[in-house]
Amino acid sequence: MGLPEYNPYQFVPFPTKVPRAPLGRFMGHDRVSSLPLLSGKLVCQLNVRTSVLAIARDDRQPTKLPASSLRGMLRSVAEIVGQGCGSFIGKDGLSWEDKKPGRTFRTTGEYPDPTEHVSCSEYGGNPAILERFEQQEGPRSVDWSRMVLCRPCAMFGFAHKQACWRGRIQVGDGTLVRGEFGEPRLRQGPPLRMDGPRPHHLPHYFEPPWEPPEDESLDYEGGVMLGRKVYRHNRSQRKVEVENMRLWELPGDLGGRESSVGRFEVCYENLSGLELGLLLYVLDLKRGASQLDHRYGYGKPAGYGSVRILPQDKIAVESPNRYRGFDSLPLARMRSTPDEFKQLFFAERPATDADWQAFEKWMQMPLSEQEFRYPTRQEMSDAWRCEE
Secondary structure, three states: OOOOOOOOEEEEOOOOOOOEEEOHHHOOOOOOOOOOOEEEEEEEEEEEOOOEEEEEOOOOOOOEEOHHHHHHHHHHHHHHHOOOOOOOOOEOOOEEEEEEOOEEEEEEEEOOOHHHHOOHHHOOOHHHHHHHHHHOOOOOOOOHHHOEEEHHHHHHOEEEOOEEEOOOEEEOOEEEEEOOOEOOOOOOOOOEOOOOOOOOOHHHHEOOOOEOOOOOOOEEEEEEEOOEEEEOOOOOOOOEOOOOOEEEEEOOOOOOOOOOEEEEEEEEEEEOHHHHHHHHHHHHOEEOOEEOOEEOOEOHHHOOOEEEEEEOOOOEEEOOOOOOOOOOOOEEEOOOOHHHHHHHHHOOOOOOOHHHHHHHHHOOOOOOOOOOOOOOHHHHHHHHHHHO
């Protein structure tokens, strides 16, 4: 049993296995010892399918797509398709604090397999390495070569307190090639509330058994978490209201108007062929006849922010002559095609597992407009009870 299909978001189950490996040879900038690895740049076009919303605390018009939000969009997908750990889900120990005026809800839960899905900071010998780093006096350094990380953490970066691994992928700001942010279009109907995650609504986030707290306590205990949250696509957008913020809209193309187009670059360093295949899929979300779309920006529950990324067909990699003279080109064209690298990734990533099937189901653009709404807690409880 999952959430009703009219809910704006759904959950992709956690993977059965979380592949991890020591950073080891993937570290540093030494290309001599990293010859089997790949470094280079991808130039990407971003097509806006449904309008993108941005919020601002002042009246300044947004002029770009921030690199941090583009990177976050890519990483969230990489954690699903790359079978990542649970490092960015709640706090340590799978807990949340949901602060409301005068109240703070505290919620705890558990993974389906705590030993497998645990954050990389809590996996194997990593806690001991991080503890030694915290206890160092004076200049401190982490022995990153011995850290065992999942693919998304190894590629996009890892952070635990003061210990930070920057990763091997850098994303630049997106420039607008066509279109610009303007005043939001007028839309009819009641607005959809834009709340932050509310895990204390236990039926929305956890499998039973769970019970609401007693004696008006604000400490909630969930069961097993349903998975990673993804927002569904919608061909129509609802009205959105937000307090103390100004909304800006970048128009999309599903309403019969000319779409906005952005452009950004992704630089990668010391990736294996399999990892480059994962990165290429994370960008375009295309596998055979299956074509999915990303979600980006504010207002995703209301249908905003469906975008499609089109990486260049040719892959730019560092030239083998980069150190032989000042006249050599820094980048060369790779003969291998993106699909060949994707095949390396999918040879090890089962596309028949339950998590992959759910991901492809929930990330497809629907053929018709849907009316999304949040179910009440009573509807959720009734649905769970019928399932039993």
